[in-house]
Amino acid sequence: MNRKTLKELSRPGRTASTLPALDVPEAPLPQDWLRDELPLPEVSEPDLVRHYVRLSQLNYAIDLGFYPLGSCTMKYNPKVNEEAAAMPGFARTHPLQPEQMVQGNLQLMYELQEMLAEISGFAAVSLQPAAGAHGELAGILMMRRYHLDRGEQQRRKILIPDSAHGTNPASSAMSGFQIVQLKSDERGNVDLESLRAQCDDSVAGLMFTNPNTLGLFDENVEEVCRHVHECGGLVYGDGANLNALLGVAKPGELGFDILHFNLHKTFSTPHGGGGPGSGPVGVRPDLARYLPGPIVVREGGVYRLAAPESTIGRLKAFYGNFGVMVRAYVYIRMLGEAGLRNVTVSAVLAANYLQERLKKTYPLPYDRRCMHEFVLEGRVSGAPDIRALDIAKRLIDYGFHPPTNYFPLIVHEALMIEPTETESVETLDAFAEALERIADEARTNPDLLHEAPVTAPVRRLDEVRAARELVLHW
Numbered sequence: 514m515n516r517k518t519l520k521e522l523s524r525p526g527r528t529a530s531t532l533p534a535l536d537v538p539e540a541p542l543p544q545d546w547l548r549d550e551l552p553l554p555e556v557s558e559p560d561l562v563r564h565y566v567r568l569s570q571l572n573y574a575i576d577l578g579f580y581p582l583g584s585c586t587m588k589y590n591p592k593v594n595e596e597a598a599a600m601p602g603f604a605r606t607h608p609l610q611p612e613q614m615v616q617g618n619l620q621l622m623y624e625l626q627e628m629l630a631e632i633s634g635f636a637a638v639s640l641q642p643a644a645g646a647h648g649e650l651a652g653i654l655m656m657r658r659y660h661l662d663r664g665e666q667q668r669r670k671i672l673i674p675d676s677a678h679g680t681n682p683a684s685s686a687m688s689g690f691q692i693v694q695l696k697s698d699e700r701g702n703v704d705l706e707s708l709r710a711q712c713d714d715s716v717a718g719l720m721f722t723n724p725n726t727l728g729l730f731d732e733n734v735e736e737v738c739r740h741v742h743e744c745g746g747l748v749y750g751d752g753a754n755l756n757a758l759l760g761v762a763k764p765g766e767l768g769f770d771i772l773h774f775n776l777h778k779t780f781s782t783p784h785g786g787g788g789p790g791s792g793p794v795g796v797r798p799d800l801a802r803y804l805p806g807p808i809v810v811r812e813g814g815v816y817r818l819a820a821p822e823s824t825i826g827r828l829k830a831f832y833g834n835f836g837v838m839v840r841a842y843v844y845i846r847m848l849g850e851a852g853l854r855n856v857t858v859s860a861v862l863a864a865n866y867l868q869e870r871l872k873k874t875y876p877l878p879y880d881r882r883c884m885h886e887f888v889l890e891g892r893v894s895g896a897p898d899i900r901a902l903d904i905a906k907r908l909i910d911y912g913f914h915p916p917t918n919y920f921p922l923i924v925h926e927a928l929m930i931e932p933t934e935t936e937s938v939e940t941l942d943a944f945a946e947a948l949e950r951i952a953d954e955a956r957t958n959p960d961l962l963h964e965a966p967v968t969a970p971v972r973r974l975d976e977v978r979a980a981r982e983l984v985l986h987w
């Protein structure tokens with residue numbers, strides 16, 4: 514197969530485009546607009562098409578195979594979502610069109626706000642944020658405004674469990690708060706002693722992921738929320754794991770005050786590689802006034818955009834990532850209440866099925882019923898030199914996307930596996946079998962694992978160098 518870059522294929526004078534005949538008087542191009550120093554490749558149309566089709570085939574995707582990337586909820590994306598998102602009335606609307614011309618789009622946003630509020634048990638929702646991390650920023654800024662309005666500017670600390678995703682401390686720090694880490698207990702819950710020791714009138718709130726990144730439902734969730742409320746703080750819910758709760762539990766009823774949704778995880782949408790995403794935020798009634806705006810309201814059967822009374826302001830150009838909203842809307846409407854509950858039940862069943870089988874081969878540090886994902890240790894007895902990274906890379910040779918590894922940080926050599934609800938039992942068995950065979954290989958042929966992947970187009974990369982010294986070329 515031709516592996517040349519476009520730059521290597523380039524020959525002066527070749528082109529992949531044919532311009533229509535000139536129908537205006539010929540005039541020289543303004544010289545200062547032409548940038549001769551840009552070495553743009555000159556290639557024919559077939560070379561161009563082959564180059565990009567070949568690159569697309571080097572990619573792994575959920576439409577090609579199992580993608581158990583823990584915490585990322587890489588579920589199958591129903592194609593009907595794409596058809597809806599591509600409809601001209603949705604895809605070609607200009608964000609500056611007047612409200613009366615886009616009533617259908619505003620209705621979709623309004624109904625999505627309402628459905629998300631119903632699913633999560635919150636009073637109001639804003640669709641503004643563009644990702645989970647962006648929703649966190651919105652939530653923490655709302656928390657700040659809430660405390661300032663109550664004259665409690667001394668509340669400068671945010672409590673964050675040691676199992677949390679890195680975006681939680683990042684959002685808090687960006688909003689000017691100090692971060693206090695809470696320990697997890699031996700069952701993977703927030704350690705109540707650690708919480709009690711920190712809870713005082715300097716605390717603005719707690720960022721709480723439930724189920725947490727170990728895939729475990731916090732057994733003391735209501736007590737944790739009550740405790741934070743008693744010391745005057747708010748509880749922010751990181752809703753990245755909402756796929757484990759749909760139709761079964763509502764965070765708003767468990768004691769959470771604010772929560773972000775990752776529409777691109779829980780409610781499908783092709784994602785990974787940086788976007789696009791959507792991270793709406795939901796809040797309890799008295800916090801609705803702080804929501805980022807605009808939100809969509811309905812008055813006398815007419816939909817319009819409005820800024821909440823004490824809004825923290827705009828977070829995103831125009832109205833958020835509308836295309837992702839269309840996909841989530843279709844997904845929710847298509848499944849309905851019973852279907853959404855089935856999503857959760859099936860996701861939890863698939864994770865427990867794999868956990869029970871794989872814990873016989875790999876250490877399971879928190880051995881209890883998991884929710885939609887679980888975390889193993891990437892260690893093999895009798896193979897001391899093998900690490901989670903070796904196991905993950907060898908899975909590529911078996912045709913599977915590796916699980917998330919080295920996160921959460923509190924598990925040594927973590928392998929975080931999230932099968933989602935959309936995989937057949939045959940796929941789950943094939944994945945488990947691959948991991949079992951890899952454990953055998955680790956003992957009999959450890960060098961093979963150290964070299965893996967051996968069949969992929971790209972062999973093992975120096976990931977740190979690749980990130981720090983990006984080489985971008987055609």
Ligand SMILES: Cc1ncc(COP(=O)(O)O)c(C=O)c1O
Nearest residue numbers: 584644645646678680751753790
């Ligand atoms: C638990 C958790 N919180 C927050 C985030 C951030 O979400 P996003 O990637 O949409 O910014 C993630 C993303 O993986 C996550 O897993």
